[in-house]
Amino acid sequence: MTTPFPLASLRRPSFFTAAALLFAVLLAAGCGNGDSKPAQPKGVPAVPVTVVEVAQQATPLVVTAVGNVQPQATVQIKTQVGGIIVEQRVRDGQSVREGDLLFRLDPRPFELVIREAQARLDRNRVQLAKAAKDLERYAQLSKINAVAQEQYDKTYAEAKSLESDIQLNLATLERARLDLAYTVIKAPISGNVGMIQVTEGNVIKANDDRTLCVINQLDPVSVSFALPERYLTEVLDMQRSGSVPVEATPASSDAVSSQSGQSAPAREPVRGFLSAMDNAVDTTTGTIRLRAQFDNAEKRLWPGQFVRVGLVLRDKPDALLIPTSAVLDGIQGSYVYVITPDNKAEARQITVDFLSGKNTVLASGLAVGERVVLDGQVRLAPGMTVEVRPQPGAAPQSPQSTQTPQAGQSPQAAPQPLPAAGKGE
Incomplete structure (x- = not known):
């Protein structure tokens, strides 16, 4: 009669086989890049993304704030x-x-x-x-x-x-x-x-407390606003070098026509200059109060109205910029997905200098002409193959408010960014 094998002898080969397979998997994972996710498996289709090239053009640092329109002069009319x-x-x-x-x-x-x-x-x-x-x-x-x-x-x-x-x-x-x-x-x-x-028809007394009416001077007008104290040095430097340009955009620029039901065209900002600065920083808020003056012949600015104020502090002549929507936030800071020449996704750390409208101006991390992912980042991992779908309309452009010419200069068209390119282009 044949003696059966012990149960333990039957389990032992299965245990060693499983251990060997686990070791092989760990070894294969260890050979990869520890900072990246596993590469895209074979047979998986490329991830569709839209891209935009890093543009290089002169871009000013524009600090924005909410301001309040004030009349240049106000007179209460009373009887003497x-x-x-x-x-x-x-x-x-x-x-x-x-x-x-x-x-x-x-x-x-x-x-x-x-x-x-x-x-x-x-x-x-x-x-x-x-x-x-x-x-x-x-x-x-x-x-x-x-x-x-x-x-x-x-x-x-x-x-x-x-x-x-x-x-x-x-x-x-x-x-x-x-x-x-x-x-x-x-x-x-x-x-x-x-x-x-x-x-x-009313009777009024001499030096009566009642006011007959109030007259507000509307041309020019002033806009009062506050900036964080970290911009104080740059504002003072701009004042020493000459006039500081300021722009104000009425908050009602996105109004909808009640007759046509269509959105009204966006209003151009009203351009003026910085006219006054408070003599101390508000220690409660950490801000400095500023005042700008604007010509207002068309009565676009009205006393008491809130406006978006843009203050041009300095120019960066060869700024590298990308749309802000392409920038992602990670544990180690801001990064973007760069598309390599062979259409692979690469995560790249970047350093942001400042924001300009809908664009981000870079201090380091990218070179002009490199392609960054504008849409589709959530489906990406480093090393994945992508299918590039160009979207030229998403290329970064210098915001309109930053095209204010300096005194004595004529406005020039801002250089356009390079168009987005797909595979083989």
């Missing part, structure tokens, strides 16, 4: 004399120029005061003329002792008193004329009138 408003020559929201008539008060009480002051002045002048003649006559009689010295002194005092009265009459008359002039209220500055607070 009392009376009834007999004429209103301005309406709500009207545009006025300096010197335009706004309101008129009843002038008749002030005309009467002028007539009274003029009459007192004329009377005192006649009395002074008589006193001067009496004084001259008494002076001659005094020499021969024909008049008492007391009478002479009295006439002299009366003449001097009348001279003082005349000066007082002149001042009173001048004040009455000034009050009459105050009954005509004109615009002290050019601008736009707000809502009328006191209308025709």
